[in-house]
Amino acid sequence: MLIQKGSLTDTLKKEHYLVFLFLILLIIISWIYISNLSNSMGSMKEISMIQNKEWFFSDFLAAFAMWSIMMIAMMLPSAMPMILVFSTVNKKRSESGKSFVSTWIFIFGYVLIWISFSLIASLLQFILHNLSVISDELKLINPFASGIMLIAAGVYQFTNVKDVCLKNCQSPLSFVLSYWKEGKIGALLMGIKHGFYCLGCCWILMALLFVAGIMNLLWIVIIALFIFLEKMIKIKYLSKIAGILLILAGIAMILYYRSFF
Secondary structure, three states: OHHHHHHHHHHHHHHHHHHHHHHHHHHHHHHHHHHHHHHHHHHOOOOOOOOOOOOOHHHHHHHHHHHHHHHHHHHHHHHHHHHHHHHHHHHHHHHOOOOOOOHHHHHHHHHHHHHHHHHHHHHHHHHHHHOOOEOOOOOEOOHHHHHHHHHHHHHHOOOHHHHHHHHHHHOHHHHHHHOOOOHHHHHHHHHHHHHHHHHHHHHHHHHOHHHHOOOOHHHHHHHHHHHHHHHHOOOOOHHHHHHHHHHHHHHHHHHHHHOOO
8 A cells, every 4th residue: 555655646646747747848849930930931932821812721731730739839838827726736636535637628728728829819710811901920911900809808807717827827726626526537627717718817918919919929028927927926907007008009000000090
C-alpha cells in the first residue's frame, strides 16, 4: 500500500511539472508562429487571404489554424494559474485517496472553448472577406463600424457579465473549490466552465482585432498583456478605465472620419 501511494505521489508530481513545462513550451511556440506569420503578412503582397483573392476551403482552414494558435498564445498565459491550481488540488485529493484525474483533461476542456471561438472568428472573417469589408491588413474598412465596435467593447467592460466572468478568472482556488467535479467527465466540464468564464471576460477584446488588424502583432501583444494584467494583478477599476478609453477612442474615430464627409 505504501509503495502504491508513493508511486501515485511520484506520478502526480511528474504530471504537475510536465503540465507546467508543456504549457510554457506551447506558449512560446505559439508566439513564435504568430510573430513569424505577422512578419510574413507584413512583407508579402500576395498572401492567401488578401482582399482581392477568392477564398477557398484551404484559406478558411488557414484562418482557423491562425485564430486557434493565436488564442493559445494570448489566453494560455493568463490561464496557467488556474490550471496549476487544479493540478495542485487534484494532487492533494489523490494523495488522500480520491480518484486520480489527469490535468490534461481540464486543459482540453478549456482549450476546446477557445478553439470553438476560433471557428466562429474564422467564419466571421470569411463572411467579411466575401462582403469585401476588410482590407489587405485584415481589418474593417469602414471607420464607423470600427468606432461602433470600440464603443461596444468599452460598454461591455461595465456589464455585470464582464464582472462575474472576470471574478471567476481572478480567483483560481475559489473557482476550483466551488466548481469541483469528480472523475474525468467532471474535470472536462470544469475546464469547459472555466473556458466559458474566460470567453465571457475576453471575447469582445479579441473581436477588436478586426479593428486593429487581425495579424497586427503590436495589438495582439497589447490585448494579451491587458488580459493578463486584468486577471493577475487585480488592479481596482482597471476594466472600467479600459472601458472609458475604448468608448472615447470609438467616439474619436467616428468624429474624425465624419469630418471628412
